[in-house]
Amino acid sequence: MTVKHLLVDYNKVNERGTFSPGDTLSGRVTVVTSGETKVQCFLIKAKGKAKVTWHEKEGQATGTHRDKKKYFYFEHIVIQDKNKGDGSEIIRSGKNVYPFTFVIPNTDMPSSYEGKWGKITYSVRAQLTQSIWLFHKTKTEFPFLTKSEFPFASRSDMIIIGLKEKQYATRISFHGSAKVAMNATSEKLGVKQGEAMAVSVEVLNDSARTVTPTFYLCEKQTFVAQSKRTVHTSETLFGTGDPIAAETSQSITKVLSIPTQLHPTFFNCRMMKLEYRLKVSLDVPRDSEIKLPLVILLGSPKPHQQKPKRSIWFQNLPG
Structure with a gap:
């Protein structure tokens, strides 16, 4: 467990703190290690999706209804083991910063939203894989705002x-x-x-x-x-x-x-x-x-209070 800290962060593009179709999402992933770390794969992903799930009684049974839609998905490979799995790629000891840039598609997509049985989320994630049983993940959601002035009617x-x-x-x-x-x-x-x-x-x-x-x-x-x-x-x-x-x-x-x-x-x-x-x-x-x-x-722009990022610190297991 040489990976001690994994954090993904992004740069704001306006005073509202939101992103819209056509904007550039850029930022960095920070990895802190206590020593040289062998890596099989290190990915940064950006994703927009909608998902609904609810349960309801159907006779004597309970039925589950769900659906999802992916608005976009990008993946950037930071490190990939050329030997396909023997962990030959190395991240040096200490603090390592990896920048990323994605361009959000310029298409009509709904704004971020969380309701009773569904939500629309936009996020950037990082995944660092050391072996099949040892990997680390982190993500942060970014607020997305539709470009449609009237997203409720033509x-x-x-x-x-x-x-x-x-x-x-x-x-x-x-x-x-x-x-x-x-x-x-x-x-x-x-x-x-x-x-x-x-x-x-x-x-x-x-x-x-x-x-x-x-x-x-x-x-x-x-x-x-x-x-x-x-x-x-x-x-x-x-x-x-x-x-x-x-x-x-x-x-x-x-x-x-x-x-x-x-x-x-x-x-x-x-x-x-x-x-x-x-x-x-x-x-x-x-x-x-x-x-x-x-x-x-939609009202007048106000500064967005960014949610705390899922900064992950890892500890060595006893024994």
């Missing part, structure tokens, strides 16, 4: 959708002879990460009880594998409006701030997609709610 769809258009919906509920009517309006369909959006609610409360509007952000993750489909949904409470007394009507405007950490809406991966809705509900005996479509857009 250009023609965008004209129809109209991101700046207001969204309207109406709901009328009857409780015995009483009626509760609600109109909800959001000022636009497309909202950037970290941006604020006004939502207006008009409530006609002809019932004998006070009602209160509540605002939620609904997230829907869809995963597809082997012609099967599964959905994971969640809701985040945005806040509540003022109570509306019995037999009165009132208009309420709530300003909602989109969290900066929300992943933008996307459809440009065949195995998964991410959608959002804005839900407004009233606390009446039978739930009365309205859902308005919402598209989360």
